[in-house]
Amino acid sequence: MASSTEPARGTAPRTGDPSSAGTLLTAADVGRVIDRMAHQLIERAATSDPGGGRGDGTAGLSDLVLVGIPTRGAPLARRIAARIEAFTGTPVDVGTADITLYRDDLRMRGVRALEPTVLPDAGIDGRLVVLVDDVLFSGRSVRAALDALRDLGRPRSVQLAVLVDRGHRELPIRADFVGKNVPTARSQQVRVHLSETDGVDEVLVTEGES
Amino acid sequence: MKRHLLEAADLDRADATLVLDTAAQIDQALAGREVKKLPTLRGRTVVNLFYEDSTRTRISFELAAKRLSADVINFSAKGSSVSKGESLKDTALTLEAMGSDAIVVRHSASGAPHRLANWVRGSVVNAGDGTHEHPTQALLDAYTIRQRLGRLEGVRVAVVGDVLHSRVARSNVWLLHTLGAEVTVVAPPTLLPVGIGSWPVEVSYDLDTVLPKSDVVMMLRVQAERMNASFFPSAREYSRRYGLDARRVAALADDAIVMHPGPMNRGMEIAAEVADSARSTIVEQVGNGVSVRMAVLYLLLGGSTQ
Amino acid sequence: MTYLIKGARPYGEAAADILVTDGRIAAIGESLSATGAQVVDAAGLIALPGLVDLHTHLREPGREDAETVETGSRAAALGGFTAVHAMANTDPVADTAGVVEQVWRLGQEAGLVDVVPVGAVTVGLEGERLAELGAMADSAARVRVFSDDGHCVADPALMRRALEYVKAFDGVVAQHAEEPRLTTGAQMHEGDRSARLGLTGWPAAAEEAIIARDVLLAGHVGARLHVCHVSTAGSVEILRWAKGRGVQVTAEVTPHHLLLTDACAESYDPVFKVNPPLRTDDDVAALRAGLADGTIDAVGTDHAPHAVEDKESEWAQARPGMLGLEQALSVVIETMVEPGRLDWRGVADRMSVRPAAIGRLDGHGRPLAVGEPANLLLLDPGARAVVDPAALASRSRNSPYAGRELPGRVVATFLRGTATVLDGEAVT
Numbered sequence: 001m002a003s004s005t006e007p008a009r010g011t012a013p014r015t016g017d018p019s020s021a022g023t024l025l026t027a028a029d030v031g032r033v034i035d036r037m038a039h040q041l042i043e044r045a046a047t048s049d050p051g052g053g054r055g056d057g058t059a060g061l062s063d064l065v066l067v068g069i070p071t072r073g074a075p076l077a078r079r080i081a082a083r084i085e086a087f088t089g090t091p092v093d094v095g096t097a098d099i100t101l102y103r104d105d106l107r108m109r110g111v112r113a114l115e116p117t118v119l120p121d122a123g124i125d126g127r128l129v130v131l132v133d134d135v136l137f138s139g140r141s142v143r144a145a146l147d148a149l150r151d152l153g154r155p156r157s158v159q160l161a162v163l164v165d166r167g168h169r170e171l172p173i174r175a176d177f178v179g180k181n182v183p184t185a186r187s188q189q190v191r192v193h194l195s196e197t198d199g200v201d202e203v204l205v206t207e208g209e210s
Numbered sequence: 211m212k213r214h215l216l217e218a219a220d221l222d223r224a225d226a227t228l229v230l231d232t233a234a235q236i237d238q239a240l241a242g243r244e245v246k247k248l249p250t251l252r253g254r255t256v257v258n259l260f261y262e263d264s265t266r267t268r269i270s271f272e273l274a275a276k277r278l279s280a281d282v283i284n285f286s287a288k289g290s291s292v293s294k295g296e297s298l299k300d301t302a303l304t305l306e307a308m309g310s311d312a313i314v315v316r317h318s319a320s321g322a323p324h325r326l327a328n329w330v331r332g333s334v335v336n337a338g339d340g341t342h343e344h345p346t347q348a349l350l351d352a353y354t355i356r357q358r359l360g361r362l363e364g365v366r367v368a369v370v371g372d373v374l375h376s377r378v379a380r381s382n383v384w385l386l387h388t389l390g391a392e393v394t395v396v397a398p399p400t401l402l403p404v405g406i407g408s409w410p411v412e413v414s415y416d417l418d419t420v421l422p423k424s425d426v427v428m429m430l431r432v433q434a435e436r437m438n439a440s441f442f443p444s445a446r447e448y449s450r451r452y453g454l455d456a457r458r459v460a461a462l463a464d465d466a467i468v469m470h471p472g473p474m475n476r477g478m479e480i481a482a483e484v485a486d487s488a489r490s491t492i493v494e495q496v497g498n499g500v501s502v503r504m505a506v507l508y509l510l511l512g513g514s515t516q
Numbered sequence: 517m518t519y520l521i522k523g524a525r526p527y528g529e530a531a532a533d534i535l536v537t538d539g540r541i542a543a544i545g546e547s548l549s550a551t552g553a554q555v556v557d558a559a560g561l562i563a564l565p566g567l568v569d570l571h572t573h574l575r576e577p578g579r580e581d582a583e584t585v586e587t588g589s590r591a592a593a594l595g596g597f598t599a600v601h602a603m604a605n606t607d608p609v610a611d612t613a614g615v616v617e618q619v620w621r622l623g624q625e626a627g628l629v630d631v632v633p634v635g636a637v638t639v640g641l642e643g644e645r646l647a648e649l650g651a652m653a654d655s656a657a658r659v660r661v662f663s664d665d666g667h668c669v670a671d672p673a674l675m676r677r678a679l680e681y682v683k684a685f686d687g688v689v690a691q692h693a694e695e696p697r698l699t700t701g702a703q704m705h706e707g708d709r710s711a712r713l714g715l716t717g718w719p720a721a722a723e724e725a726i727i728a729r730d731v732l733l734a735g736h737v738g739a740r741l742h743v744c745h746v747s748t749a750g751s752v753e754i755l756r757w758a759k760g761r762g763v764q765v766t767a768e769v770t771p772h773h774l775l776l777t778d779a780c781a782e783s784y785d786p787v788f789k790v791n792p793p794l795r796t797d798d799d800v801a802a803l804r805a806g807l808a809d810g811t812i813d814a815v816g817t818d819h820a821p822h823a824v825e826d827k828e829s830e831w832a833q834a835r836p837g838m839l840g841l842e843q844a845l846s847v848v849i850e851t852m853v854e855p856g857r858l859d860w861r862g863v864a865d866r867m868s869v870r871p872a873a874i875g876r877l878d879g880h881g882r883p884l885a886v887g888e889p890a891n892l893l894l895l896d897p898g899a900r901a902v903v904d905p906a907a908l909a910s911r912s913r914n915s916p917y918a919g920r921e922l923p924g925r926v927v928a929t930f931l932r933g934t935a936t937v938l939d940g941e942a943v944t
Contacts, residue, residue: 098239101250101278101508111211111513113228114235151245219712299828319830320703320714321784328785340832342714380714404719405711 024164024182024190025203033179034076037161038083040177041066041130048128048157065093065124065155069133069145070115075196076163077132093120097131097152102144119152129155130177134192136162139173164203166190211509214327214334218345218385226388230353232505233498240277240501251280254511257310259301260337261287261317266472266496267337271314271346274503280511283310298322299329306330312511315339333510341375347471348381350502352389354491355426357498358467363390368420369411370396370452371430371479372441374403378471379430383411396420398452400441417452421461428469429454429480445478455481459489467491517934518542520550524558524894526884528860534563536890539933544886556938558894561927564864566598566891568871568880570661570690570768571744571816572841574600574631576622577615578607583821583911585619588841589628590944591819591909593936595841596893596926597629599872599880600819604636605666611636611647613655620657628936628944632875635659637678637689641667646678653685660876663690665744666791668726670696675730679739686876688740688766691730693751694792698722703832705778705793713781715831718793720748727751731758731765742874743767745818747792749802756811766874768816769803771840771847772916776800780916786827786834787914790820793836807866808857814871817844821912839915842908846922849897854923879932890933899925909942 025033045060061084068077074096081092098115100106131145142160149158161177166184184190184205191204211225221229240246256275258268268284275282285305296304298317305313312333315323320340327334338344356362367386373379373395386393387410394412395402406413414420421427432448442448454468462468468480468489476482485492521534526544533548534541569592575583585602592600602619604610610619616633623631635652639645641664652659662682669675669691678689699722704710706717727743731754734741746752746767758765772790777797780788788794806812820837827834848867852858858866872881882888902921905913929937936943 098235101236101239101248101512106250106512109513111509114232114239116235117239147249151243151247297825297828298830317830319832322830324784325830340714341716377714380712403711404706404717405708408708408711 021188021205021207023202024205025180027201030163030201030203033163034079035083037177037179038080038087041080041161042084042088044159044176045128060128061088061090061092063128065095065120065127065129067095067097067119067124067129067131067149069131069141070096070098072134072192072194072197073132074115075194076134080132080161093122095119095124097145097148099141099144099148102147103140104144105140117148117152124149124153124155126154126156128157128159130159130161132161134163134194135190136160136165136175136178137168137190139169139171142173143171163192164190213510214323215345215506215510216323216327216334216336217343218348218381218388219343221345221385221388223388226349226352226385229349229502229505229509230356232509233349233353233501236504236508237501247277247279249279250508251275251278251511254280254311255309256280256282256312256314256507256511257305258282258284258337259305259313259315260285261315261322262338264316264338267316270496270499271335271337271503273500274507277500278504278507280507298325302326302329306332312507335506335510338377340377341380342377343381344377345381345385346499346503346506347378348385349506350495350499351382351428351469351471352385353498353502354469354495355391355467357494358491359425359465362386365391365425366394366423367391367426367428368394368396368417368424369428369430370417370454372401372432372436373397373406373430374401375433375436376430382428383409387411394420394424396452398442398448401436417458418461421458422463424462425466426469427454427462427466431471431473432475432479449478453479453481454484456483459484459487462489469495471495518550518553519556519930519933519935520548520553521556521558521563521894524561524563526563527864528562528897531559534884534892536930536933539890541884541886541888541890544884556894556928558927560898561894561896562860563884564596564860564893564895565868565881565884566893566929566931567596567845567867568875568877569597569600569817569819569841569844570742570814570871570875571665571770572600572602572819573605573821573837574602574619575821576606577618579823581911582823582826585622585631586626586628587909587911588819588821589623589626589631590942591839591841593628593929593931594909594926594942595843596845596895596929597841598891598929598931599630599632599875599877600841601632601634601661601875603665604634604663605641609636609640610634611639611641613648613651613657616652616657616659617655627931628942629931630877630880632661632877633657633659634661634663634665634690637662637664637669638674643667643670643674646674646681649678649682649687650685653682653687660685660687661690661742661874662687663692663744665690665692668692668694668696670726672729672733676733676737679734679741680737683739688742688874690742690744691726692744693723693726693730695722695725698725702793703789704781705795707778707796709778709781713784715781718791720750720795720799723748723792724750724754727754731755731763734765735761735763738764740764741766745770745773745792745816746803746806746812747773747795747799749799752802752806752811755806759811766813766870767811768814768871769807769812770816770818771844772818772838773803774800774807774815774851775847776916781831784831786829786831787838787916787918789831789834789836790818790838791836804851804857807852808862813866814874815844815848815867816871817841819910820914821910822914823912827914837914839908839910839912842910843903843915843917843922845895845926846924847917849924850922890930892930893926894928896925896927897923899923901925
């Protein structure tokens with residue numbers, strides 16, 4: 001399990017200090033981080049299996065639903081699920097939940113196009129839902145996602161997995177699974193690019209407003 | 211999106227597609243849910259300002275606003291200060307002073323929503339003005355066509371009936387043209403406007419030659435009062451020449467659909483068996499109306515007010 | 517009062533001094549002087565005969581909230597007019613000697629222009645029986661122009677009788693040409709734009725059909741016919757044909773029909789709602805050509821003041837009509853003079869000489885010459901200004917030219933030798 005206090009190291013970027021502008025994670029780094037998160041989820045599913053299962057975690061996996069938050073949380077959830085299946089041979093349910101209509105900052109931004117909300121046929125009631133997003137920042141997206149989940153069903157437990165935690169929380173929300181902790185200045189931008197949406201896997205830190 | 215939705219004619223392809231896509235996502239997000247409500251417009255106030263009776267359109271807008279958690283006020287011209295002679299402008303300013311964020315207006319005068327938009331700071335949504343436009347009807351019609359046929363580009367749509375007096379026809383002509391459909395209007399010449407030559411449509415006086423070439427047949431309501439004004443000799447003759455009955459439907463391609471904005475005159479412009487057939491989208495149109503109006507309200511009100 | 521107008525250019529021609537005394541032009545020449553005269557520096561200004569409007573709505577009696585004889589007279593003087601014909605559609609309707617004398621007297625009291633009442637053709641403008649045309653003609657108001665303006669004298673038999681009857685006192689019937697059965701509920705010109713805007717169309721044929729009928733009737737009975745506010749290219753053709761056949765027909769065009777088109781309706785702002793409606797570019801071109809070649813005799817403003825509540829509404833609920841007196845000359849300069857269609861003598865002819873002749877007015881429409889009544893205006897043709905409705909003298913604000921820059925400024929107007937406007941301000 002990742003800790004929110006984990007310092008940013010291990011996959012040190014080639015450009016030196018991680019909080020200066022540049023490439024934070026390369027394509028190979030992103031792949032490794034996703035693998036590690038998949039392993040952590042397998043472990044969690046096993047220990048949280050309400051019925052005790054067979055002790056190898058695969059029973060708990062059938063209880064697990066990865067719900068990606070569009071845009072990039074959706075492919076991220078699918079990738080983590082694919083890695084879990086590769087490691088265990090057990091398929092994992094995946095869904096997406098668009099949170100736009102639940103945001104509390106709509107008045108401050110322009111309207112955005114909506115993205116799909118798709119849940120697995122078995123639904124989410126009574127299951128372990130892990131929300132998946134690319135970057136954890138203020139926590140407002142996660143709050144909106146929690147509101148959306150409340151309208152979509154009643155999970156047994158909800159947890160949060162993010163590729164990057166960059167700090168600066170504005171709400172009492174923390175991630176259960178973090179791919180990488182990155183200390184940033186508030187003025188910096190953390191950009192996650194995934195091959196499904198952007199043609200390339202990488203995480204960048206840039207200075208100033210987007 | 212602009213601040214107001216006044217006419218389909220000023221929607222460009224990107225805006226129109228955004229409305230349809232947004233409606234589709236809302237549909238999907240709400241499908242099968244027990245709680246059919248979203249918090250998006252919490253704290254916003256939508257006024258339904260209806261100067262004409264139109265229960266179905268008002269209810270559709272009301273449901274759309276409520277599903278987005280907006281507060282809804284229904285202001286009917288009947289039994290209000292309006293019937294005592296208060297002007298449209300004074301009514302609008304009063305509603306705005308009470309904190310309305312959007313006014314959904316239905317009015318018998320063409321252009322009334324344009325006037326309102328000059329007087330208020332909030333958004334104005336045209337819910338049908340005179341014989342001008344009814345843009346949300348056209349959006350829900352386009353949405354229904356896309357849902358049934360999977361596309362709009364190149365779809366051949368016949369709009370049949372009283373085009374002269376129809377705001378539904380006008381909105382559909384502009385919107386469907388913008389979205390790449392090919393529109394043919396079919397009517398007796400008396401029910402086509404002088405100046406239709408400048409519209410991006412084909413014109414036909416003969417329904418039977420148009421039907422085999424149509425993917426969509428959109429029947430317009432014929433008002434009883436037109437009969438007394440010599441627009442056509444009799445209801446029977448109109449029905450015989452321009453009504454959609456089972457015999458005519460047989461000339462349609464297998465997957466062609468039949469639409470009607472409602473309310474229908476069964477037996478006049480459309481036969482009951484056609485209205486109730488599997489080709490008919492009439493019930494779907496009503497349901498889609500709510501999703502499309504939610505999309506419009508979200509896109510106009512959801513974002514920054516700047 | 518004696519005025520010495522220095523350096524004005526009569527009809528835009530060579531500069532001269534004009535001495536005005538005892539209500540008449542006493543002298544025109546170089547370097548005039550007169551002891552005790554008030555000197556008006558008119559260097560660079562054009563002198564024209566005072567303008568005559570055949571078609572003004574002064575709203576009094578009945579709608580004094582929209583305009584009065586006095587406010588309308590002031591607007592007229594500021595526009596360079598020295599005489600206006602006040603239309604009969606007041607409340608009560610000017611269909612008796614009593615009402616026309618009342619309007620005439622109000623005009624005399626205001627004293628800013630000669631207010632010449634128009635008498636209704638039919639009782640109450642209802643198009644059913646003739647009003648007492650002879651009594652109005654014999655009244656102090658000396659009515660010579662009769663019109664149901666706002667309504668068409670649609671009944672062909674009644675129109676024939678009216679045309680015949682007014683011959684007895686050299687009167688003229690000024691027809692509002694609109695076949696009512698073709699314009700039920702009409703809101704704007706019927707064409708591409710009305711089709712799109714969903715506003716009921718007012719077909720050109722509804723005007724042309726009445727004009728065609730009336731010129732045939734006027735020719736048949738040998739009477740004088742005047743056609744109000746001609747608005748279509750087809751009407752111009754019919755008038756040209758009728759004049760070619762010797763029919764005694766005259767016609768007027770409004771400033772707004774010379775300048776504006778039905779494109780204005782796209783805003784749905786009823787300030788552009790008028791009857792007959794604004795037409796197409798082709799119609800505007802034909803009207804300009806018709807005024808230039810004299811087929812259309814005169815500019816008539818159809819100045820139609822309306823209270824704010826009658827215009828700040830839905831298009832269909834709004835009343836038709838627009839202000840015109842204060843911008844008429846500017847619009848004529850913009851549409852006719854600057855493009856070279858009319859010279860200043862032409863302007864004098866279409867805005868003063870011919871309308872005075874049609875109305876059989878003595879003392880108006882006279883040349884700028886020694887011994888003539890001193891009805892004249894001084895114009896700065898180079899001035900350009902943006903029209904601000906709030907600054908107008910009219911009691912109403914429904915100017916279709918709001919925010920539009922127009923050329924020409926009336927600097928002074930003289931009515932029988934008395935200044936009604938000086939330095940661009942009304943003298944009261």
